[in-house]
Amino acid sequence: MDILRNERSGQPSSSQSAPGSSVVQRRDEQPYTTLGKDTEFEGTLRFKEGLKIEGKFNGDIASEGNLIIGKTGEVRAEIAVGSIIIEGKITGNIMASDLVELRSSAELRGDITASKLKIEEGVVFVGKSDVQPINHRKTGPESKPGVKPDAGKDDSKKDKSPAGK
Numbered sequence: 257m258d259i260l261r262n263e264r265s266g267q268p269s270s271s272q273s274a275p276g277s278s279v280v281q282r283r284d285e286q287p288y289t290t291l292g293k294d295t296e297f298e299g300t301l302r303f304k305e306g307l308k309i310e311g312k313f314n315g316d317i318a319s320e321g322n323l324i325i326g327k328t329g330e331v332r333a334e335i336a337v338g339s340i341i342i343e344g345k346i347t348g349n350i351m352a353s354d355l356v357e358l359r360s361s362a363e364l365r366g367d368i369t370a371s372k373l374k375i376e377e378g379v380v381f382v383g384k385s386d387v388q389p390i391n392h393r394k395t396g397p398e399s400k401p402g403v404k405p406d407a408g409k410d411d412s413k414k415d416k417s418p419a420g421k
Contacts (some may be wrong), residue, residue, distance in 0.1 A: 293328040301333075309344075320353070327361050349383075353390060 288306030291297060295311030303319045310326040317323065317335045325331055329344030339354040342362040350356055352370040360378035368385040375381065 288322070288324065290326075293326075325362075 288308050290308045291311045293310040298314045300316045303321055305321040308324040308326055309329040309331060312330045314332045317333050320338045323337045323340045325342045325344040325346060327343045331346045333348045336351045340352055341357045342364060343359045345363040347365045349366045350368050355372040356368050356370040357374040358379040360376040363380040365382045367383045370387055371389050373385055373387045
């Protein structure tokens, strides 16, 4: 049984595209490889272009491409991708360089960092979101959720002598 297959043809996936093809497709209509709903996978998952998960996954996911978590998908992972469409369940944090799209059947328990966020009515989202273009994001401890700019300073070293008051 092939667990990795091309969604359109059912054939084993191929990274080749039609020569001269210039048709613009929506993210969820682009060719991708699918982990079927009877699939359970654990570990680190890396891919280049597109992946759809309809089964269960536990681990880490990293890609500059597009990830789709289908309606039957259940994922427990730290995710860093170009963009992601969620219709199923995710427990874990998501970092997307472009878009995070939560469709009406989505359940997300974790934080989101992305350039764009789209949430449909009916979504379950328990977490925090940091949504801003990459070129506007701060780096350093003050950019981390829950960390105040003065959080790392040690107040015990302040001059407490009478001359210092």
